Amino acid sequence: MRLSHYPIQTTKETPAEAEIVSHQLMLRAGLIRRLAAGLYSWLPMGLRTLRKAETIIREEMNRAGAFEVLMPVVQPAELWQESGRWGKYGPELLRLKDRHQRDFVAGPTHEEVITDIARRELKSYRQLPVNFYQVQTKFRDEIRPRFGVMRAREFVMKDAYSFHADEPSLEAGYRLMHETYTRIFTRMGLDFRAVRADSGPIGGDVSQEFHVLASSGEDAIVFSDGDGYAANMEAAEALAPAEARPAPGEPLQKVPTPGAKTIEAIAKLLGVPPQHCLKTLLVEGDGEGDAAVVALVIRGDHELNATKAQHLPGVAAPLRMAGAERIHQATGAEAGFIGPVGLKCRIYADHSALAVADFVCGANEKDMHLTGVNWDRDIQGYVAADLRNVVEGDPSPSGQGRLKLARGIEVGHIFQLGRKYSDALKALVLDESGREVTLLMGCYGIGVTRVVAAAIEQNHDERGIIWPEPLAPFQVVLVSLGAQKAPQVRETADRLYGELTAAGIEVLYDDRDARPGVKFADAELLGIPHRLVVAERGLAAGRLEYRHRRESESVEFPADEALSFLRARIGH
RNA sequence: CGGGGUGUAGCUCAGCCUGGUAGAGCACUACGUUCGGGACGUAGGUGUCGCAGGUUCAAAUCCUGUCACCCCGACCA
Structure with missing residues (x-):
């Protein structure tokens, strides 16, 4: 892609509305624009990253045997009345009426719709287990949307729902999603932790959150330095002190x-x-x-x-x-x-x-x-x-080590729902002996738009974004310097652009007639991992210049080895 | 929902207190110089001063209402 024709506007100044660094950088780099409170448009450069995240998610969900579907954003109130959530869901649920005055909601989640699909499509235990997922826009009318796409009202979510005939199958499906999420966030190059979440009065290890670690994270998470225990603050257990209480020594x-x-x-x-x-x-x-x-x-x-x-x-x-x-x-x-x-x-x-x-x-x-x-x-x-929040240094509830506190951004949540919705909506199948059994459900969400913000929150410096390579909008930024007065620079850069692109590498070619400082600053703000510079200086000696976004020094290499050199760096 | 704040050019903001021809920087257009780390000069376009009322000879400025947005709070007695 030639930057001279790419619709993008970067800014030096930080927009006043942005409080956290990911929001600031997304606006400065021209990835998103705000339309109204909690509503954001994704511009071409930002959308490329969003699509990368979606693609990784789709590939791993498909690999896990899940089936992609697409459900409506607007859902009839009847379904929500049937599940009981029409009355229970608060003002976060955006309710609408159509021209016939019939009630609808803008879906904040899709348990009702998927359960409706399940009760129509699933008739036999032979069809189980099955996992349906979608990547789709959700709407939650948050009290206080903030932090850009981190806590927006409209956002893109991957939500998946699994259906099972019995508990062991539900548990296996849940474990499979745990593995799948681990693969997804690992592939994205994120530093994350899976933690136990509050599972309500049912108890048991049936709900876990995936957090991207970042000091700006909204959630407190807790983990042991001596064993695998990890939980969010809500769910982290505080053990009773081991020492016995001293005998009373003072009068009241x-x-x-x-x-x-x-x-x-x-x-x-x-x-x-x-x-x-x-x-x-x-x-x-x-x-x-x-x-x-x-x-x-x-x-x-x-x-x-x-x-x-x-x-x-x-x-x-x-x-x-x-x-x-x-x-x-x-x-x-x-x-x-x-x-x-x-x-x-x-x-x-x-x-x-x-x-x-x-x-x-x-x-x-x-x-x-x-x-x-x-x-x-x-x-x-x-x-x-147990009434209190744990504090740093408390003993680990699972026995080994002491608890540490960290901040996280919740990007995924997996849940064993059980029969909550299948009971309410009467989603039944026949088991081996011909008896009707109520389906068991699991649900599994990933905040796709939030993942993008979280990736920036975790990967940036004072110059801008440092994309993990799997999420970068382009793999390589090709910068030409002084092409206006040095034809060989233009020719070489043009040729390189063609060659690299033909080799399947995603290249953003900064062919603008701009000063070097402007080009470097934009390349760094945009966070493209690999930078290739074509300039008269090096070209005279037959050399190009390479620098990784995370490095502070450039290296030179022979111009005619560009493709193999880059391939080695990219691992393409 | 409670408290605080802000609405002026595409963006960041000044001007408002003390009413009197609407500004700067960035961005944008053209030309020239410049060209390895966010250049400079000249010229140019850019506004319902959030909106509606009111006061006044005169309102971005004062008053009233309203809308939007931002921040804090809405567990820790």
Whole structure:
């Protein structure tokens, strides 16, 4: 492709709207343009990369025996009513009416449609297992779209759905997708981790997320340095401390703590470390009276894990903190002075909070705290639970090593759905003995547009993008310098362009009448892996210049060996 | 949804406080010089100052409303 005729506009200045580096670089390199909040157009250069990602995904899905389909973006409300999600899905679901006032949705995902296909097409266990996938546009009306295509409202997703007659088959299909995703992200040249995700009350290892590691990632992920354990923060288990709790050594005392509503303030005021202060969070319960709130007690230096909390019996899901009125009703005090002593509501205490003796907590009385508090002696009827986020250095739940924290960008999610949709939509097949059985389902997503952004987030420098080679829009950028006044430069570059292209190499030929600085800067901003420079200087000696985007020094080589030289570099 | 902020040329922004002929840089067009790391000169085109009302002799500027966009928050008492 000749750059002189390629519709692309790069900019030196960073657009004000872009906060993270991938968004900035995608705009500066002219890969995408914003149409409205969370809606982006892909321009030719950007689309080439998006297609590369799609192609890798398709090849690996096909290799795994999945079948590509294409389902409608617009879906009838009836299907969503049938699955129950019409009522449950919040404002993220874009609802539309057609001219006949019939309700439709812009599909945020396609479980309903694929299950409808399955119940029509699948009649016998002999047709199973089967995996259908598509690469298609989704719409989710995000509260706050941001970070460009990283969290857009409209985005391209590869979604796959597998159907099985029994659990072992579902598990095998799930494992196959795990392998397939690993192949996909490996082929893309990304540094990624598969982590356990929150699998809900069902339990078991049925949901995993694939994260591209990047310091700017929105998600906290956790992994062990001593074994294979990896999970996202929501799902990462905090073990109970191994050491036994010391015996009570102090009497229970009430002390005035005027205005000290935070752990930090109390720790400072009373001169105790935060881990000896326990904080009591009141959340809404799922009942009336004493069951209207639930108390959660964690150590002052720990954070509540909302996902864990909302799975506890008696806690309303989704988790909501109790309002000031509820807090007053349940404790007689206000937030900041709450403690577990004397509470009538259900009390859950985090394992690590239970290991503390002679601790400080709120007195359930304004401007008062208790010191020398002890479990069992002063508080009874509590239940031990895992309530907190793990912290760096916690022991690995699977036994070996300590936990480390990292940031990740979720680019894939695989899930054993079970019968949730097949039950609701009555997707059944006949088994070997002629009995009707409900299909088991797995679903597997990859955010294709997000993968592109994540690749940049992980691979860039101050000059621009550094594409992993499998995702680069072009493999080679061929730069001619001074072609206007040196005909042999133009001739050589033209000939090289023809030869390399004929050899099947994707070449972006910068034949523009621009100054060297402009050409180099654009080549680096665009992140093309291999750069070939044709200039009068080297050509006089019969030499060309090569440089990889990741390297800082160029190398020269004989001009007539260009093809073999490049082939060796590209591995083509 | 709550709080904060911004809307002026294709882009980045100044001008607004203190009302008086709409600006700079980048980008774009032409010509000339330049040519191995985002050149320079000359000339040129470019605007419903987000939109609607209001105040005023006069509004980008003041007032009211409205729309759009951005940021923070919406668990950590």
